[in-house]
Structures are given as C-alpha cells and as structure tokens.
Amino acid sequence: xxxxxxxxxxxxxxxxxxxxxxxxxxxxxxxxxxxxxxxxxxxxxxxxxxxxxxxxxxxxxxxxxxxxxxxxxxxxxxxxxxxxxxxxxxxxxxxxxxxxxxxxxxxxxxxxxxxxxxxxxxxxxxxxxxxxxxxxxxxxxxxxxxxxxxxxxxxxxxxxxxxxxxxxxxxxxxxxxxxxxxxxxxxxxxxxxxxxxxxxxxxxxxxxxxxxxxxxxxxxxxxxxxxxxxxxxxxxxxxxxxxxxxxxxxxxxxxxxxxxxxxxxxxxxxxxxxxxxxxxxxxxxxxxxxxxxxxxxxxxxxxxxxxxxxxxxxxxxxxxxxxxxxxxxxxxxxxxxxxxxxxxxxxxxxxxxxxxxxxxxxxxxxxxxxxxxxxxxxxxxxxxxxxxxxxxxxxxxxxxxxxxxxxxxxxxxxxxxxxxxxxxxxxxxxxxxxxxxxxxxxxxxxxxxxxxxxxxxxxxxxxxxxx
Numbered sequence: 001x002x003x004x005x006x007x008x009x010x011x012x013x014x015x016x017x018x019x020x021x022x023x024x025x026x027x028x029x030x031x032x033x034x035x036x037x038x039x040x041x042x043x044x045x046x047x048x049x050x051x052x053x054x055x056x057x058x059x060x061x062x063x064x065x066x067x068x069x070x071x072x073x074x075x076x077x078x079x080x081x082x083x084x085x086x087x088x089x090x091x092x093x094x095x096x097x098x099x100x101x102x103x104x105x106x107x108x109x110x111x112x113x114x115x116x117x118x119x120x121x122x123x124x125x126x127x128x129x130x131x132x133x134x135x136x137x138x139x140x141x142x143x144x145x146x147x148x149x150x151x152x153x154x155x156x157x158x159x160x161x162x163x164x165x166x167x168x169x170x171x172x173x174x175x176x177x178x179x180x181x182x183x184x185x186x187x188x189x190x191x192x193x194x195x196x197x198x199x200x201x202x203x204x205x206x207x208x209x210x211x212x213x214x215x216x217x218x219x220x221x222x223x224x225x226x227x228x229x230x231x232x233x234x235x236x237x238x239x240x241x242x243x244x245x246x247x248x249x250x251x252x253x254x255x256x257x258x259x260x261x262x263x264x265x266x267x268x269x270x271x272x273x274x275x276x277x278x279x280x281x282x283x284x285x286x287x288x289x290x291x292x293x294x295x296x297x298x299x300x301x302x303x304x305x306x307x308x309x310x311x312x313x314x315x316x317x318x319x320x321x322x323x324x325x326x327x328x329x330x331x332x333x334x335x336x337x338x339x340x341x342x343x344x345x346x347x348x349x350x351x352x353x354x355x356x357x358x359x360x361x362x363x364x365x366x367x368x369x370x371x372x373x374x375x376x377x378x379x380x381x382x383x384x385x386x387x388x389x390x391x392x393x394x395x396x397x398x399x400x401x402x403x404x405x406x407x408x409x410x411x412x413x414x415x416x417x418x419x420x421x422x423x424x425x426x427x428x429x430x431x432x433x434x435x436x437x438x439x440x441x442x443x444x445x446x447x448x449x450x451x452x453x454x455x456x457x458x459x460x461x462x463x464x465x466x467x
Contacts, residue, residue, distance in 0.1 A: 080425025096371035098126025134172035196250035259287030310368035
C-alpha cells in the first residue's frame with residue numbers, strides 16, 4: 001500500500017502550513033457571497049457578526065479539516081478489482097487536542113490516579129508536561145528528568161504527543177540561583193541545551209519562552225527578582241532570541257513556540273522582532289493563552305485573535321484554555337479570595353459545556369489553528385482553585401468532558417465507513433485529517449489491512465494491491 005498523487009488544496013496563499021490562511025476571511029469563509037446577496041458590497045465594511053461566524057463554522061470545518069481520498073484496489077497484475085469492500089477508520093486526529101498533565105502520578109488515591117489517566121488518554125492526543133525551573137530543579141544539579149521521562153513515555157505509549165512547558169520564564173527564581181546576571185544567563189542557556197537535547201525524540205515540541213511581552217510586571221520582580229533583572233539587563237528581545245537559538249541548535253527538528261497571554265499589538269511587535277538574519281521567524285508556532293476566568297470570549301474576539309496572528313504565516317496553538325463551571329467572578333471584585341472554595345455547580349457545568357463546544361468549534365474551524373490545550377484537567381489542585389477542570393475533584397467527568405468527547409471522537413471523526421469498489425476498482429471518501437486503518441475484503445475472501453495518514457487537506461490517492 002502506498003499514498004500517491006498527494007496534492008494540496010487550491011486557493012492557498014504563500015503559507016505552506018495552512019493553505020488559504022492568508023486569503024481575506026470573507027472570501028474564504030463564504031460570507032463574501034452572503035454579504036453581497038444580503039445587500040451589496042457596502043456591508044463588507046462591517047466585520048462578520050458572532051452569529052454569522054457561528055453559522056459558518058460547519059462549512060469551514062469541512063473545508064479546512066477534511067481531505068478527499070481516492071482508493072484504488074487492484075490485483076497483483078494491476079487490474080482493478082470490483083465489488084471489493086473497503087473500510088476506513090480513523091485512529092487519531094491530525095489536530096492536537098490536549099491538556100496539561102500536571103497531576104499524573106500525584107492524585108490522592110490509586111483509584112483517582114487510574115481515573116485521571118484513563119479519562120485523559122480517552123480524550124486527548126496531546127499533553128503539556130511541566131518544566132518550571134524553580135520546581136523542576138529545586139536543588140542545583142538535581143532536575144526532575146526521570147519523572148518527566150516516565151510521564152512522556154506513558155504519553156507516547158497511549159498515542160499522546162508530549163510538549164515541554166516552559167524552558168524560560170521568570171515566574172519564580174530557583175532557590176539556589178546565584179545573583180550574577182551573566183551566570184544566570186549562562187545557566188539558563190545550559191538548561192535549554194540540556195532539556196531539549198536530552199529529550200530529543202521523546203519531547204519534540206517546546207514552549208521556549210513564556211510571557212516575554214511583559215516579563216517585567218511588578219509581580220515578577222517580587223517573585224523572581226534575579227531572573228527578571230537578568231532578562232532586563234540582557235534585553236527583552238535579545239534574551240528571548242538567545243533562548244530560541246539555543247533550543248534550535250539542541251534539536252533542529254523540534255517545534256518551537258513563543259507563548260503569551262497577551263493578544264494585542266504588544267505581542268505582535270515582539271513576534272515581529274524575533275527573526276533571524278534572513279528575516280525568518282525564530283519560532284515555528286505562535287502560542288496564545290486563553291484563560292477565561294472572567295467569562296469566555298465572544299466569537300468575534302476568537303476570530304479576530306486568530307486573524308491577527310495568522311498573518312505571521314505560522315500555525316497557532318491555543319496553549320492554555322480555561323472556561324469555568326462555577327460562578328464567574330471578576331478579578332478584584334471581592335467575591336472570591338485566594339484559598340476559599342470556588343465550587344463547580346450543576347448550572348455552571350451546563351454553561352461550561354455550551355461554551356466549551358462553542359470555543360472549540362470556532363477554533364477548529366479556523367485554518368491557522370493546529371492545537372488547543374485545556375488548563376487544568378481536574379478541579380483538584382486547579383490553577384487559582386477555580387472549577388476549571390473537565391473532571392470534578394473526585395475525577396468524575398463533567399458535561400463538558402462528555403460533549404468534547406462526542407465532538408472529537410464522533411462528530412469530527414471518520415469511520416468506520418465502508419464502500420464497494422466499482423468496475424474501475426475505485427472508491428472515494430471525504431475524511432477528517434489524521435491517521436487511519438484501511439481494510440479491504442475482496443469478493444473471494446482475501447483480506448488486506450494497512451495504516452495510512454491524511455496529513456493535510458486536498459486530494460490524496462491510495463493504491464492497494466491485493467495478492
């Protein structure tokens with residue numbers, strides 16, 4: 001079995017990673033024609049409404065997340081076989097649906113641990129592993145490499161792609177860190193060299209630098225004065241540049257991310273500055289945080305953020321996504337204090353389910369987005385003590401977990417689906433991008449089973465010779 005004649009979809013701009021992403025949204029979404037029919041070209045001055053964006057999502061998903069597959073079945077002499085039963089079944093998404101996996105091995109009971117791992121592997125194909133320097137290497141020269149290797153290997157065994165997060169961030173100073181700026185910079189670069197090279201082939205995706213846009217916030221000066229001072233003296237852009245250069249040398253095949261909670265012009269400006277001497281980006285992917293403790297983004301903002309950052313011509317990963325299942329609380333409102341219970345509620349869980357479906361659907365329908373990572377998987381030990389998980393504290397699934405599972409494994413999933421070849425030995429499928437198993441059964445009972453991949457949208461051919 002072999003894949004032949006792969007051809008990308010037409011209409012793509014200069015971006016080879018997601019063809020069509022450089023074309024103006026109204027043209028590629030189908031809203032252009034709708035706008036003209038609705039009242040002439042003058043309506044194009046206004047951005048699409050939240051409702052229009054939502055209504056157009058199914059069509060965009062079909063356009064950007066599927067491919068056409070032609071399967072040709074022949075005998076050993078190359079003659080077409082008719083009435084052969086061809087069944088394809090998806091085994092994995094090309095799109096990365098993920099979550100941080102920080103509780104792996106740390107749950108309160110063996111049963112909670114079992115449920116955590118089972119439910120994680122049953123939903124996700126992507127996992128973020130912690131590399132926060134202060135906790136990863138509490139004692140100098142004793143980094144937590146072995147535990148990290150165990151988690152990453154478990155992920156690989158379960159078809160989950162691991163990512164390291166982050167290699168450089170000044171949220172906390174390691175307690176043993178010296179005070180000399182040049183020594184701190186050298187140790188930081190040595191850490192990047194070691195981690196990226198050590199886990200090469202096991203962890204090949206990295207959040208290299210986290211939250212560089214506003215690295216000098218007051219809270220960082222309080223929590224990490226040594227790292228923050230070093231970053232300031234080396235220079236915000238120069239330090240970030242050096243981190244990417246070291247990561248690239250340590251593993252030239254790695255996928256490297258810049259990651260930030262900012263989604264405005266300040267982040268755009270930093271991204272523009274992170275280029276090599278030939279003008280090429282130092283990063284492979286732009287990471288976008290979307291913690292929504294104060295309420296989820298409307299469709300217009302989701303789309304605007306995707307459009308704003310897709311212009312850089314690299315894929316987008318939504319790296320930290322949070323939608324709560326408890327009462328929404330504004331920061332500084334006095335309604336919630338750190339350490340107080342912030343419970344999930346039945347009404348909140350239903351609301352979270354609806355908003356999760358909307359947010360994921362909107363992102364899945366944008367051609368520049370290649371990954372979504374949830375933050376955190378369980379309410380137990382969740383960031384800010386918020387009811388942010390897909391699981392409750394007892395590891396039971398919330399409605400949002402069930403709904404996302406239906407989307408990922410049913411509605412956005414192909415197969416098993418079966419067709420009979422015609423007199424030309426051919427059948428055609430339209431299928432979601434990802435990994436597949438194909439099984440062919442001929443009229444005389446011969447069987448053939450193989451795997452194949454639909455890596456990108458467009459037209460693909462699969463030729464199978466039955467012996």
